[in-house]
Amino acid sequence: MNERRRFLKVIGGAALAASLPACTGSDPTASSSSGGAVGVPGNGSPKVADVLPGTLVRGPGSTLVGRDSGGLYAMTSLCTHNQCDLRTNGVVSASDLTCGCHGSKYMLDGTRVSGPAPASLAHIKLTVNADKTISVDPNVTVDASVRTPVT
Ligand code: FES
Known part of the structure; x- marks a missing residue:
């Protein structure tokens, strides 16, 4: 291979690598490179008092529990891209949730x-028990607008 052809091959390979998205879908357990705190707070057994307005905490299993002005809601914690669990591999801020994968x-x-995820997270049924613990049913999806008022 002459020098000009080799140079073009190297340049072409570099350009291709630079244009490929970081997401290959091959490593769903990769951790965040941000160096910041990774994972949604909580122990997976939230009580109503644990979920302050405008926050998101770990729910049981692969779920998240949040609260906004309408009340409480629950959703799957599995990213719709490659199923990384946002409970342990996500970064939550005051305004959004970023998948660490x-x-x-x-x-x-x-x-x-934004990002490679093709869809929003599915919302699931949430129940507030008499002792103010929160139960969720990942087998029952609900509309994303459903809220359980906090009383
Ligand atoms: S698994 Fe790829 S962005 Fe979440």
Whole structure:
């Protein structure tokens, strides 16, 4: 291979690598490279008092529990891209939730904002028990607008 052809091959390879998205879908357990805190807070057994307005905490199993002005809601914590669990591999801020695997962003209510995730997070049934603990049923999906008022 002559020098000009080799140079073009190297340049072409570099350009291709630079244009490929970071997301290959091959490493769903990769951790965030941000160096910041990773994972949604909470122990997976939230009580109503644990979920302050405008926050998101770990729910039981692969779920998240949030609260906004309408009340409480629950949704799956599995990123719609490659199923990374946002409970342990997500970064939550005051305004959004970022998947630590490939950078998809969701609003705190699970609405997809950007990144390779093809859809928003599915909302699931939430129940407040008599002792103010929160139960969720991942087998029952509900509309994303459903809220359980906090009384
Ligand atoms: S698993 Fe790829 S962005 Fe979440």
